[in-house]
Amino acid sequence: MNKNAKKQNLVLIFLYLIFVSACFSPNKSGQSETASPINKESFEVPNTNISLAQPLAVSDEPKDVALCEKINQTIEESEFANARWGVIAIGLKDGRVVCQREARRLFNPASIQKLLTSIVALDKLGADFRFQTKVLSNKAIENGILDGDLTVYGQGAPDFNEEGLEKLVEQLQAKELKKIKGNIIGDESFFKGDNLGDGWTWNDVQWYYGAEASALSIKQNQGSINLQNGKAIASTDFVQVSNAIKPIEDIEAVGLKRGLADNQVYVWGNANNLNVRISINNPALWAAKIFKEALKKKGIFVEGEPKSADWKSENKSNTVEFASIESQTLGEIVRKMNKDSVNLYAELILRNLGKRFGDGAPDENPETQKLRGDDSAGASVVKKWLTENNVATDEIKIHDGSGLSRLNFVTPEAFGRALIYASQSKFADVFKNSLPIAGTDGTLHGRLGNVRGKVLAKTGSIAYVNALAGYAKSSGDETFAFVIICNNETRKADSSSLIDSITTILTEN
Numbered sequence: 001m002n003k004n005a006k007k008q009n010l011v012l013i014f015l016y017l018i019f020v021s022a023c024f025s026p027n028k029s030g031q032s033e034t035a036s037p038i039n040k041e042s043f044e045v046p047n048t049n050i051s052l053a054q055p056l057a058v059s060d061e062p063k064d065v066a067l068c069e070k071i072n073q074t075i076e077e078s079e080f081a082n083a084r085w086g087v088i089a090i091g092l093k094d095g096r097v098v099c100q101r102e103a104r105r106l107f108n109p110a111s112i113q114k115l116l117t118s119i120v121a122l123d124k125l126g127a128d129f130r131f132q133t134k135v136l137s138n139k140a141i142e143n144g145i146l147d148g149d150l151t152v153y154g155q156g157a158p159d160f161n162e163e164g165l166e167k168l169v170e171q172l173q174a175k176e177l178k179k180i181k182g183n184i185i186g187d188e189s190f191f192k193g194d195n196l197g198d199g200w201t202w203n204d205v206q207w208y209y210g211a212e213a214s215a216l217s218i219k220q221n222q223g224s225i226n227l228q229n230g231k232a233i234a235s236t237d238f239v240q241v242s243n244a245i246k247p248i249e250d251i252e253a254v255g256l257k258r259g260l261a262d263n264q265v266y267v268w269g270n271a272n273n274l275n276v277r278i279s280i281n282n283p284a285l286w287a288a289k290i291f292k293e294a295l296k297k298k299g300i301f302v303e304g305e306p307k308s309a310d311w312k313s314e315n316k317s318n319t320v321e322f323a324s325i326e327s328q329t330l331g332e333i334v335r336k337m338n339k340d341s342v343n344l345y346a347e348l349i350l351r352n353l354g355k356r357f358g359d360g361a362p363d364e365n366p367e368t369q370k371l372r373g374d375d376s377a378g379a380s381v382v383k384k385w386l387t388e389n390n391v392a393t394d395e396i397k398i399h400d401g402s403g404l405s406r407l408n409f410v411t412p413e414a415f416g417r418a419l420i421y422a423s424q425s426k427f428a429d430v431f432k433n434s435l436p437i438a439g440t441d442g443t444l445h446g447r448l449g450n451v452r453g454k455v456l457a458k459t460g461s462i463a464y465v466n467a468l469a470g471y472a473k474s475s476g477d478e479t480f481a482f483v484i485i486c487n488n489e490t491r492k493a494d495s496s497s498l499i500d501s502i503t504t505i506l507t508e509n
Contacts, residue, residue, distance in 0.1 A: 050095035050420050052390035056413065059096040067509050068099035071502050075101075080495045084487040086412035089506055092423055092471075092479045098509070103416070106395065106409040107485040110460030112469040113403030114346045116410070118334045118434060119418050120385045121349045122427040124357060127331035131157035131352070133216070135168050136187075136318035144178035149304065151185040151318050152291050154216025154284070156352045157327040158345040159336070161219050162290060164325050169294050171323035180295070183304030186288030187318075190215035191351045192311040193373010197400035199407030206258035208277035210404065213347035213375070214284050220344055221283040225256065225265060227274035232267040238286050239278070244268035284308040331430040338434040338458055339442035343402035347375070350401030354378030375400070391417040403460055412483040415469050419481035423471070432456055435470050438503075448500050451507045457482075459496075464488055466495045472506045480506050 059065070067089075075085050087101040097103075132155045139148035152168070154160065188195075195212035196205060204210035211221035224235040232241050245254070245267055254269040256276060263281050267274070280286050288306035295302055309316075327333065330349075337345035351374040358377030361384040363369040368376075379398040386392040392414035399407040422431045436442030436459065439452030443459040457470025469483040484502055486495045 049424060050092070052417050052421060056090065056095060056097050056416075058100060059091075059098050061096075061098075063509065064096070064098040067505065068101075070505055071099050072101060074498070074501055074505065078498050079491055079493065080486065080489060080498055083489045083491075083495065086485040086487075087483065087502065088412045088416045089472075089480045089482040090416050090420065092420065092481055095420070098480065100413070103413040103483075104411050106397075106411055107467075107487050108406065108408055108462075108465050109403055109410050109415065109469075109485060110462045110465040110467050111341050111343075111403040112415060112458045112460040112467045112483070112485070113398075113401065113405075113408055113410070114338055114341065115415060115422075115458050115469060116382055116386065116398070116418055117346045117349055117401040118338060118431060119422050119425075120382045121330060121353060122334060122422075122431060123425065124353065124381075124385070125330055127329060127334075127427050127430045129330040131155055131327040131348075133157050133160050133164060133168070133325055133327075134321055135172065135323040137320050137322065138316060138318050140320055141175055141177050141322070144176050146177060146180045146182070149182035149185050149307075149316075150180050150302075150322075151187045151309075151316075152216060152287055153187045153190070153318065154214065154287070155190045156215045156217075156348045156355075158217065158220075158333050158342075158348045159327050160217060160287075162294070165218075165287075165291050165294050167325050168291070168323045169298050169300070172295070172300065173298055175322060177300055177322075180300065180302045180304065183307045184288045184292045184295070184302060185307050185309055186216050186284035186286070186291070187309045188215040188284040189309055189311045189313060189315075191355060191374045193351070193354075193375045193377075197347060197402065197405050198375065198379075199399045199405030201406065202260065204404060205260060206256075206278055208279055209343050211279040211344045212281070212283055213344060213351060214282075215348075215351070216284040216287050217344060217348065218283055218287040218290065220342070221280050221286075222277050223280055224277050225267065225274060227271060232265075232274060234265065236280075236286075238280065238289060239263045239265055242266045245274075246270050248272055282308055284310070331427070331434075334430070335434040339436055341443050341459060343404055346402035347400065350378035350382070351375050352378070353381045357381045360384075386414065386418070389421060391421060404462060406462075412485055415483040416481050419469065419471065419483070423481065432471065447496065448503060451504055454507050455503055457503070460485075461496070464490060466499055468496075468499045468503060472503060474507055474509045476509055478509070480509075482506055 086107045088103040089099045134153045136151045136153050208222040225232050232243050234241050248270045252271050254271045256267050258265045285308035292302050292306050354374035354377030361380035383398045397409040399405040435456040436444035438444050438455035439449035454473045457468050460467030467485040472480045484499050489495045
């Protein structure tokens with residue numbers, strides 16, 4: 001992604017559009033979100049059982065040594081030679097390391113962090129796990145009237161949207177509800193802790209990829225700002241836009257700023273076109289507003305107003321359940337998350353892990369253990385799983401589920417081991433099917449077209465970091481688990497092209 005967009009509010013529109021189409025962009029290509037099927041024969045993992053309890057041995061076979069020398073030479077002769085590079089490639093046939101470069105050093109992984117979140121969640125929750133969203137109250141419906149508040153209670157469903165709300169309304173209609181005398185409460189109290197990731201930069205928060213991880217999320221907690229007749233317009237009236245847009249004078253440049261704790265957006269500069277996505281502050285309240293509007297359309301009158309509640313709010317007993325729906329399966333959600341690199345999905349999965357398994361992953365500090373939120377607990381769950389399954393050592397640091405945090409530090413070897421574990425697991429097909437296919441779909445739709453279909457890999461990109469990790473099929477009919485991470489990349493160009501060149505070398509082996 002364009003790194004300058006993270007550090008300043010005034011951006012050139014064409015640079016910004018490049019920025020939003022990078023790793024964190026869902027549907028980079030503008031095509032349908034339906035991903036292309038994988039050629040499973042190309043990625044048939046050999047029937048082996050690589051022991052992660054044992055050290056990974058570096059190969060001294062001449063062809064492997066030559067391959068690694070070529071990779072290192074490619075890096076050293078590039079304009080990115082002064083950046084930090086971590087590389088590992090492991091043959092899944094026998095577990096030998098065909099190449100490694102700083103593989104046991106700590107790197108910021110960017111969005112390939114989602115691989116770890118995926119693997120831990122699929123193992124602990126199962127690919128068929130579903131999230132629930134409920135409608136509750138502390139009063140019963142009598143003669144079509146609810147004399148109290150109606151609460152939409154989120155439990156972290158990443159894919160909750162207006163269609164889900166409609167299904168909830170239909171269930172209320174079936175109970176012959178006609179009037180609600182109280183308020184509509186959007187309740188996100190299922191999760192305790194922060195809605196933003198630990199180690200996120202403040203200027204990430206206004207953009208769609210920095211959306212709040214609310215237990216009651218809706219429509220991916222994002223909206224859009226477009227230019228219509230010279231005026232910036234929001235896609236929802238939940239966002240208020242102030243305009244200072246003028247026609248183009250010499251260059252087309254637009255600045256956009258959303259408040260850190262509100263939905264007030266200020267847009268300024270010179271432009272004829274604008275189409276950007278922003279995050280929505282307080283998505284639980286937004287969900288309550290949309291729900292009230294949906295009830296009204298179905299003839300259910302609401303006297304009160306949309307309100308929101310979180311874990312800090314006064315607890316109320318909602319003992320009566322009127323309606324509920326389930327999300328897609330975790331396998332389907334992980335597929336969407338990895339194909340399109342959706343940060344929100346990863347953060348909600350992380351908090352679910354913390355909510356459900358946090359008690360079994362104690363913090364080193366008892367005081368922190370007592371006070372931590374589900375986000376921090378989820379990070380502890382991931383780290384504990386990785387260490388217990390011989391994937392990583394205790395020195396790694398996990399601070400979020402998506403990779404947007406600047407505080408994550410993981411070794412390339414840990415990612416390589418995680419890829420081995422996933423390839424031998426009961427959820428192997430689900431995991432592999434979640435990865436973008438080179439030159440075909442997801443965030444790899446426009447990359448690695450020269451080896452189309454021969455690479456399944458997760459992309460990663462934040463300021464000064466680029467990464468790629470997954471599986472590559474070689475011309476010698478061998479499958480590699482590979483990880484390539486570039487840190488401290490400060491050149492004007494993007495190192496992803498060099499990462500693609502390294503990946504191509506693996507396919508030629």
